[in-house]
Amino acid sequence: MSDPQGTPISENSADQPSRPKLLLNESRNSLSQGLQILRTPFSVLQKPRKCSTIVKNLQDxxxxxxxxxxxxxxxxxxxxxxxxxxxxxxxxxxxxxxxxxxxxxxxxxxxxxxxxxxxxxxxxxxxxxxxxxxxxxxxxxxxxxxxxxxxxxxxxxxxxxxxxxxTPPIYSLAWRCFFAFLSASIICGLSFGGSILDMWISGACACVLQYLGLNAANKSSMYANVYEISVSIIVAFVARGLSNIPGDIFCYSSISSAGVVVILPGFTILISALELMSKNIFCGSVRIVYAIIYTLFLGFGLTIGSDFYLVLDRSARRRYYRSSIPQNLNYTQGYFLAQNGTLAGVAVRGVMGIALAGGNVPAHTFKNCIRDPAWPWWRQALPWWTLFFLVPIYSVCSSLSNLQYWRSLQLPIMVAFSCCAYAANRAASLILPGRTDIVSAAGAVVIGMLGNVYSRLIGGTAFTSMVTGVLFLVPSGIAQGGGVTQTYSSSAEQYSSGFSLALRMITVAAGVTIGLFISQFLVYLFGHRKNAGHFAF
Known part of the structure; x- marks a missing residue:
């Protein structure tokens, strides 16, 4: 090497010192050592990388x-x-x-x-x-x-x-109907405020619903098209009839909500939301539109069943509409002159009834059900300590109804994950009442973390271990938003209640989706990527 005048320049001269290069190498080594130290706590999540090609079992x-x-x-x-x-x-x-x-x-x-x-x-x-x-x-x-x-x-x-x-289903039709009976009975008391009597009725409705879905709907393609509407009509008819027995022995809201919880499209809406988050726009949009229309049909079927009973029983219809009118009214007869509004300055003659807003709401109401403290225990809502054994029992029944083998090692893992998710959901609902999206997201984060860590460390299947807990979040979130059925007094309110049910389900599914993606990001943030496809939510 030489300068423009031809004078040779040594590589070790003062113009090109080697010390900065040494410092640069030392800084790079220290940086790599620092990154290695930071990755050490997360090395437990890493496994040795396996070969991504087939070597031993080569076939055509x-x-x-x-x-x-x-x-x-x-x-x-x-x-x-x-x-x-x-x-x-x-x-x-x-x-x-x-x-x-x-x-x-x-x-x-x-x-x-x-x-x-x-x-x-x-x-x-x-x-x-x-x-x-x-x-x-x-x-x-x-x-x-x-x-x-x-x-x-x-x-x-x-x-x-x-x-x-x-391979045929591992459980017979009778066992699957029994699992549906237990699941609906427990969810009636856990999420919808039902009493012991309501639990029996809602379980019987779910049992009949499961039998029709697995037997009649599979044998007849014509009945399969109207299966959901027909069973919702039957459940609402039975619930309305029992709720009109004098003495408020049965609760219409808890029986009808828990009776149809088996056919709620919560899993479909959840999958559609996950597909939309995964940029699978076509499948996600098709499924979510189908689930919304399906929910509207379901709400319309509940309305038809309730109204059909009120048409047959005139005394029940009079009591029902009388219950929507305030009881303690102060009547005044004469001429009335409005000071503002659309009829300001116009005299009106007639009878005016004045009452406090919300005065027609019965006392001692819990989740749309009347629960008088003077009633015996079998007409009251379940106490809080029953959660400690009812939640695991429901998780077991839900897993078995989804055809999980009862002697498998996966079953206790599913139940444990489901109980943890419900505990997080319950705690979040006490801190943030009325926020079904955030409450559902909290439960989804917990079960997502447990399922994905279980898959990475133990090598289990994340999806199957998380299904029971994720499905548990859907009826819990709907119950916190007001339940499946609500009281209405006009045809416009009938359809608005159906839309509100669909909106509540979308809100719950959105919260669960965000929680699952956050948990997946936290677990797979460190470590190598998977060779095979990720089998989880």
Whole structure:
């Protein structure tokens, strides 16, 4: 090297000292050491990185593509989270090198695969309508994980998925109706202020509802289209009839709300909100519009059932409309002159009744149910200490009704997570009453943290361990917002109550969605990314 005059310049001369380079290297080393120290507390969440390619169980392309098609069928059939299905299939295609592309629509997956030796692409339509089956979904995820982690071949995985799809439900129709009876009975007392008598009636309604849904609706396609409206009419008719027995023995609001809680589209609205948050706009918008219209139909069916009984029983109709009129009125007859308003200065002749606003609300009302302290214990709302055993029992019944095997190790984990989520939800409701979105988000953060940490540290399935707790948040949030049914006095209020129910469900789903995404961000903020698709909410 030389200067413009040709004088050679040494690299160790004063113009180019080496000391700054040494300081720069030392600063880089100290910075890397500092980052390593900061990452040390979170190293417990990290696992050794596994190979993302298949080495031991190499098989032909056709077998790998058939496994992906069976996997798509199983995920749709057993109620996998729809906003995760496409990412799971894409991860399987990349690791298995199956050269497939996917388009996920509601209840259908379009798969495009490249043929052998550069032939034209083949398009497959995988369609299935299913309900949540937690045990089968757990087995599907285990097969999926074994194949992608090179512990099982694609042909063996296809055979295992085919066997899972052929397996009938693990519980009979009678057991599933019994689980629905217990779930509705407990949720009537926990969330809707029902008494012991109300719990029995709401459980019986839910049992009949479950039987019609699993038996009659599956056998007749014509009845399946009107199943939800028909059962809501029946439940509202029975609840209105029992509530008109003299003495206020039964509560209409608690019986009707808990009786139809089994068919509330809370899970559908939650999945649609998760899809919208995941930028899956088409599926999310379709599902949320369907859920809103479905909720309006459900509210309209409850209104029809209640009004149908009032039409048949004239005395009950008179008592019902009389209850909406204030009792203690001060009547004045004569001419009245308005000082302001639209009729200012216009004289009006007639009879005026004056009462305090809200004077027609009965005393000793708890969650839209009359509970006189002088009544016996079996007509009162459940005391607070019953939560300690009713919440675990409800969590067990909810898990079993979603086809979770009763002898599995996953069941106590589901129950524990659900109890923690309900405790957080209850505590947040005491601090912030009336804020169903924030209250639901608090419970969702807790169960999301537990489920994702359980998946990372122990290797369990986050989705199946979180389903029971997440589904528990929906009726709890709706009950805090006023319940499913409300009193109305005109046709306009009938439809407004239906819209308010849909709005409450969307509010709860939005809070749960935000809480789940926050918990996922906190857990997966540190550590390596997952090789396979993330199987959680």
């Amino acid at each position: 392309v056709a077998s790998r593509q058939l496994f992906i098609l069976k996997l798509a069928k199983a995920l749709l059939a057993f109620g996998a989270p729809s906003h995760r299905i496409e990412s799971q299939l894409r991860a399987a295609s990349d690791i298995l090198e199956a050269q497939a592309e996917f388009v996920h629509l509601p209840n259908i997956i379009i798969v495009s695969m490249k043929g052998d030796e550069g032939t034209s692409n083949r398009t497959y339509f995988v369609r299935s309508r299913g309900r949540i089956a937690l045990t089968s979904l757990q087995r599907v995820h285990e097969v999926y994980r074994d194949v992608l982690h090179d512990r099982m071949g694609a042909e063996a995985g296809t055979a295992a998925l085919r066997q899972i799809l052929k």
